[in-house]
Amino acid sequence: MTAVAAAPAGRRGSRDLAGTGALLRLALRRDRLMIPLWVLLLGLTVAGLSGTLEALYDTAAERAELGRSMNANASMRALYGPVFGDSIGGLVAWRMAGFGAVLAAVMSLLIVIRHTREEEETGRQELLSAAMVGRRAPISAALLTAFLANAALALVIAAGLAKSGQPVAGSLALGLAIGGCGMFFAGVATIAAQLTESARLAKGLTGAVVGLAFVLRAAGDAATDDGSSPLTWISPVGWCQHVRAYAGERWWVLLLFAAGAAVAGGVGYALTARRDMGMSFLPARPGPARAPASLNGAFGLAWRLQRTTLLGWAAGFAVAGGVFGGIADGASDMVGDNEQTRRILERMGGTQALTDTFLATMVGMLGMVAAVYAAGAVLRLRGEETGERAEPVLAGAVGRLRWAASHLVIAFLGSVVVMAVGGVGLAVGYGSAVGDLDGRRFGAVVGAALAQIPAIWVLAGLATLLFGSLPKLATAAWGLVGASLALGWIGPALDLPQWAMDLSPFSHLPKLPGGEVTATPFLWLLLIAALSTAVGLVGLRRRDMG
Numbered sequence: 135m136t137a138v139a140a141a142p143a144g145r146r147g148s149r150d151l152a153g154t155g156a157l158l159r160l161a162l163r164r165d166r167l168m169i170p171l172w173v174l175l176l177g178l179t180v181a182g183l184s185g186t187l188e189a190l191y192d193t194a195a196e197r198a199e200l201g202r203s204m205n206a207n208a209s210m211r212a213l214y215g216p217v218f219g220d221s222i223g224g225l226v227a228w229r230m231a232g233f234g235a236v237l238a239a240v241m242s243l244l245i246v247i248r249h250t251r252e253e254e255e256t257g258r259q260e261l262l263s264a265a266m267v268g269r270r271a272p273i274s275a276a277l278l279t280a281f282l283a284n285a286a287l288a289l290v291i292a293a294g295l296a297k298s299g300q301p302v303a304g305s306l307a308l309g310l311a312i313g314g315c316g317m318f319f320a321g322v323a324t325i326a327a328q329l330t331e332s333a334r335l336a337k338g339l340t341g342a343v344v345g346l347a348f349v350l351r352a353a354g355d356a357a358t359d360d361g362s363s364p365l366t367w368i369s370p371v372g373w374c375q376h377v378r379a380y381a382g383e384r385w386w387v388l389l390l391f392a393a394g395a396a397v398a399g400g401v402g403y404a405l406t407a408r409r410d411m412g413m414s415f416l417p418a419r420p421g422p423a424r425a426p427a428s429l430n431g432a433f434g435l436a437w438r439l440q441r442t443t444l445l446g447w448a449a450g451f452a453v454a455g456g457v458f459g460g461i462a463d464g465a466s467d468m469v470g471d472n473e474q475t476r477r478i479l480e481r482m483g484g485t486q487a488l489t490d491t492f493l494a495t496m497v498g499m500l501g502m503v504a505a506v507y508a509a510g511a512v513l514r515l516r517g518e519e520t521g522e523r524a525e526p527v528l529a530g531a532v533g534r535l536r537w538a539a540s541h542l543v544i545a546f547l548g549s550v551v552v553m554a555v556g557g558v559g560l561a562v563g564y565g566s567a568v569g570d571l572d573g574r575r576f577g578a579v580v581g582a583a584l585a586q587i588p589a590i591w592v593l594a595g596l597a598t599l600l601f602g603s604l605p606k607l608a609t610a611a612w613g614l615v616g617a618s619l620a621l622g623w624i625g626p627a628l629d630l631p632q633w634a635m636d637l638s639p640f641s642h643l644p645k646l647p648g649g650e651v652t653a654t655p656f657l658w659l660l661l662i663a664a665l666s667t668a669v670g671l672v673g674l675r676r677r678d679m680g
């Protein structure tokens with residue numbers, strides 16, 4: 135009886151997974167550019183950091199002093215975590231374990247949701263399911279794609295660090311920790327894909343879990359200097375640090391990633407069998423019988439679609455600004471007497487006083503991250519078009535330019551709001567740390583944040599140009615934003631030539647607060663932003679939609 139009963143269950147299982155291999159090959163083909171870019175950029179950044187740190191801290195005494203000063207600074211522990219080992223490899227793990235884990239999590243959630251909920255939302259999954267495709271084949275193919283991406287990332291990190299002369303055991307531990315964190319959040323993304331009925335909400339829900347994990351890790355590390363806080367241990371981002379690469383590796387911590395990914399993925403598998411295609415466990419709340427007056431127009435609709443994203447970004451920038459401002463007063467302790475570190479900060483933030491240099495560096499980083507918001511808000515137009523939601527709007531009295539302008543106004547002005555909030559948070563955080571909320575200083579910091587707007591608008595304008603004139607290449611806007619972020623983040627540390635740094639619009643801005651201000655770079659950047667936006671709108675007016 136047992137064998138007879140087991141056979142149908144086995145056949146059911148095989149039917150549920152039918153077509154997984156074909157969907158995996160399709161996913162890898164569709165992500166043939168995105169996955170290699172993520173893996174190479176993140177992997178080589180981690181691997182390349184060892185050479186930079188070796189040049190900055192070339193003696194054991196300097197590294198030991200850095201470790202002591204960082205562990206004594208609660209703000210720096212909250213940002214990076216405690217230093218467990220003062221070797222070059224240990225410093226690489228200190229700087230990149232947490233941030234590398236977050237970036238691997240973002241890569242994984244994008245992969246999983248793209249090949250699950252996004253496929254259902256666009257209707258492509260329904261077409262595929264009409265063939266010999268099992269119920270659990272899409273989620274299986276998505277998880278396998280994420281696994282291959284994270285395995286490749288772990289391999290690139292481990293091989294790159296080992297090739298740079300770091301111990302093989304520590305290199306492998308760090309690579310597996312970052313890749314393992316990516317797989318854990320791949321499992322979380324499968325749950326979010328079942329709970330929500332749109333890819334945007336699934337990404338937002340998973341991203342919120344990633345953010346919560348980082349905040350828990352930061353709060354735990356701020357409370358203790360040895361990583362022993364329970365808050366750190368309940369965070370998957372904290373697990374990456376507790377692997378302790380290059381500092382007496384704890385290999386058993388990797389089992390937490392394996393168990394967590396298995397449990398999260400298992401929940402996702404169970405949920406996908408209990409819902410109909412296209413449905414979700416958290417359906418959209420039914421709206422009122424009549425639309426409010428605010429929806430009486432294209433702008434009202436665009437605001438309704440984008441307001442949650444804008445408010446989320448603004449809240450995140452307020453918190454980030456407060457954290458960065460709180461540690462600005464300790465910038466001199468962080469740098470110490472290391473002249474090379476000082477030069478890197480000056481290249482990023484200018485040659486003014488060290489505190490101003492640090493604030494200018496943080497303002498620049500906020501600006502480059504805000505460009506992600508601006509590009510995403512612009513590319514929402516492409517999502518509305520490909521999702522066939524723009525067609526009913528354009529079928530009425532709304533023209534293409536009016537429809538596009540409604541979203542572009544939110545993208546351009548929303549970036550101003552985000553940077554203003556981030557600047558206020560930075561100023562308040564710094565003023566609270568030094569015990570003096572000086573009005574003049576407050577205005578200088580907020581003004582420095584707003585000075586990043588022209589560079590953000592350049593990238594938003596280029597995204598508009600791609601969407602309007604070359605819609606199939608619209609996603610290349612993310613590459614432009616990522617390149618600017620990479621140049622600003624690691625370019626100064628790698629001592630890239632000035633012509634390479636000038637490829638980023640942010641490198642042309644004055645380093646504020648404290649730097650010299652001239653109108654010329656602002657005018658040129660605003661002109662480029664205006665021209666690229668205009669060309670994109672002309673292209674949108676002339677091309678076919680769809």
